[in-house]
Amino acid sequence: MSDRFKGILDAITRVRGVRGAMIVVWQDGLIVSDSLMEGVRGNAVAALTSSVTKYAESVMLASGIGRLQFLHLQASNGVLLVVATGSETLVVAIAEPSVNVGLVRLELIRAAEAVK
Amino acid sequence: MADDVRSMTAELVRDPTSLVFLRLGEVLRAEGQVDAARKVALTGLERNPNLADAHDLYARILVDASELDYAQRVWESVLQIDPRHQGAHKGLGFLHYSRGDLDTALDHLELAVAADPTNQNVVQALQAVRDVADSLTAEEPVDAFAGFEGQDRGILLVDSQGRALAGRVMTGEGHDGTDAVAAHLVGVTQEMVRTARMLKLGDWQWLVVEGTDGNAHLTAPSGDSLLFVVRGRDVPAGRLALLADHAGDAARTWLAAQRP
Numbered sequence: 001m002s003d004r005f006k007g008i009l010d011a012i013t014r015v016r017g018v019r020g021a022m023i024v025v026w027q028d029g030l031i032v033s034d035s036l037m038e039g040v041r042g043n044a045v046a047a048l049t050s051s052v053t054k055y056a057e058s059v060m061l062a063s064g065i066g067r068l069q070f071l072h073l074q075a076s077n078g079v080l081l082v083v084a085t086g087s088e089t090l091v092v093a094i095a096e097p098s099v100n101v102g103l104v105r106l107e108l109i110r111a112a113e114a115v116k
Numbered sequence: 117m118a119d120d121v122r123s124m125t126a127e128l129v130r131d132p133t134s135l136v137f138l139r140l141g142e143v144l145r146a147e148g149q150v151d152a153a154r155k156v157a158l159t160g161l162e163r164n165p166n167l168a169d170a171h172d173l174y175a176r177i178l179v180d181a182s183e184l185d186y187a188q189r190v191w192e193s194v195l196q197i198d199p200r201h202q203g204a205h206k207g208l209g210f211l212h213y214s215r216g217d218l219d220t221a222l223d224h225l226e227l228a229v230a231a232d233p234t235n236q237n238v239v240q241a242l243q244a245v246r247d248v249a250d251s252l253t254a255e256e257p258v259d260a261f262a263g264f265e266g267q268d269r270g271i272l273l274v275d276s277q278g279r280a281l282a283g284r285v286m287t288g289e290g291h292d293g294t295d296a297v298a299a300h301l302v303g304v305t306q307e308m309v310r311t312a313r314m315l316k317l318g319d320w321q322w323l324v325v326e327g328t329d330g331n332a333h334l335t336a337p338s339g340d341s342l343l344f345v346v347r348g349r350d351v352p353a354g355r356l357a358l359l360a361d362h363a364g365d366a367a368r369t370w371l372a373a374q375r376p
Contacts, residue, residue, distance in 0.1 A: 041315070048311040055304040056325050062296040063346050064287025065330030072325075072353070073308055076318030080311065094315065 005033035008114050012091075012107045013037075017099030019078070021108075023115055024090045026050055032089060040094060045080075049092050053082055070108075072101060083108040087116040121147075128156075133163060141173045150180045168194045172203035184211055202231035206238050209245070218249045259283070260370035261363060270346040273337070273367050278302040282370060285346055288329055301334065301342050322360070324353050333360040337367040 005023060012021035013035050020036030022045065029050030034042045057068040073080040074097070081093045081104050091111045093104050124140040137160035144153035157174040164170050171194045178187035188211050194204035205228035213221035225242040232238070260282035261267035269286035278299045285293045304323070312320045323334040332346045333356045345360045 044314055048307075048314055052304070052307045052311045055300070055307040056323065059297060059300040059304050059334075059344070060325055060327045060330075060332065062287075062293050062300050063285045063330075063332060063344070064289065064291070064293060065325075065332055065346060066328030068325060068327060070326040071323070073311065073317075073323050074321045075312040076321060078315070078317035080315065080317065094317075097318075 005115075006035065008091075008111045009033060009035035012093050012104065012111060015093075015095075015100065015104050015107060017096035018104060019094050019096065020045070021091070021093045021111075022046060023111075024049055024092055026053065026084065026088055026090050045092060045094055049080065049082055049090060052080075053084070053090060070105060072105075081105060081108060083112045085112040085116040089115055091115060135160075135164070135167075138169055138173055141177065145173075145177055145180060148180075150177060153177045154181070166197060168198040168201050169203070171197070172201065172207065175204070175207055179207070179210075184214070187211065200227070200231045202228045202235065202238065205231065206241065209241065213245055213248075218245060218252070221245050222249065260367055264363060264366065265359075266345075266347065271363050272297055272301075272344045272346075273370075274298040274301055274342050274344070276302065276340045276342075281341065282367070285344065297344060301344055304334070305336070305342055322357070324356065326353065331356050333357060335360055335364055337364040338371055341367065341371060343367050 009021040012018055020034065020040040022034035022036065022042060023032040024030065024046040025032060029047040031042055031046045036042050052073065053068055053071055056071055060066060060068060068084050071082040076097065078097055079095050079099060079101065081095065081101065083091045085091060091108045093108060095104060120143055121140065124136050127134055127136050128140065137156050141153045141156040141160065144156060154177050157170065157177055161170045161174060171190050175187040175190035175194070178190060188208065191204040191207045194201050205224040209221045209224035209228060212224065222245055225238065225245055228238045229242050259267065260273055261271045264271060268284055271283040272280060272285045272294060273282040274280050278301065280294050280298045285297045287293045308320045308323060312318060325332050330346055330348050331351060331353060332344060335343050337343045343360065343364055345356060345363055347356055
């Protein structure tokens, strides 16, 4: 991981409850860089995030709310948070269900600004 | 009343086959002597197992004792003996009404009236249940989200096969996006379920997306429906979640009212 991306992702993973963060190529779900806790399957997170965000954006375009900027999938045992950088990459965080979503969202947006 | 009980009891002692036990059981019921009434009815049933009126009396005593399921079975057995038995239809009408099953209650009460149209008690009971059913029909909302802000453009309830159930989604350009959104929602939900399962996130609860031109919230108000709430960028995610919560309550109420 380059120092540049490491610093960006570390800012996200410092938020309490975040299990991992990564930068992913949206189109094919490949990992650009990641910072993950042990046990988090980076390749699966990247691939599934790429897929689910594409599906989500298809609904968004059909409903007239434009391109994806932020996605929050809440589940019983965890959350998936995604910010689109606007340049074919996504910044992704996977976290505990009780995480401060607002704080993670802010860090993801900062990261997206830095990445694009 | 006590004299009646004494004289009827004496008659039964003299002639155990007498059908006076039917009146005696009824009088004891009226006096609240449920156990005594039950004993009289059961004794009478032993001697008259095919007497529909005896079973009917016993079922009414069971209702007094709050044994409603048992009473229902007894009344249903009465109808095996006499399909037009007014007491059994009246009793079953009462039981179904008390459980909120107005349609079945009305069916039985109509049969009870048909058995004897001159029985004013049954006629009045039928009319009372009809009035309740009519008032519920009148109160049923024509739309699941009647009164909701944006009900005609930004709330959509779909079934598990991507068919719109209620509400509508209009795009910013004024196009009706309801059918397209309904179809896409199933796909995104299947992908969310797969993602949550494979990443060991548990069961998905909701999805919030923020777009360049608006925000949206997706939940499942029931196991076989999806609720999509769309608003402009000026509605923040927290308020959108509250709107979705309220819309979810309305959707559940509406869905329950649609089920037979």
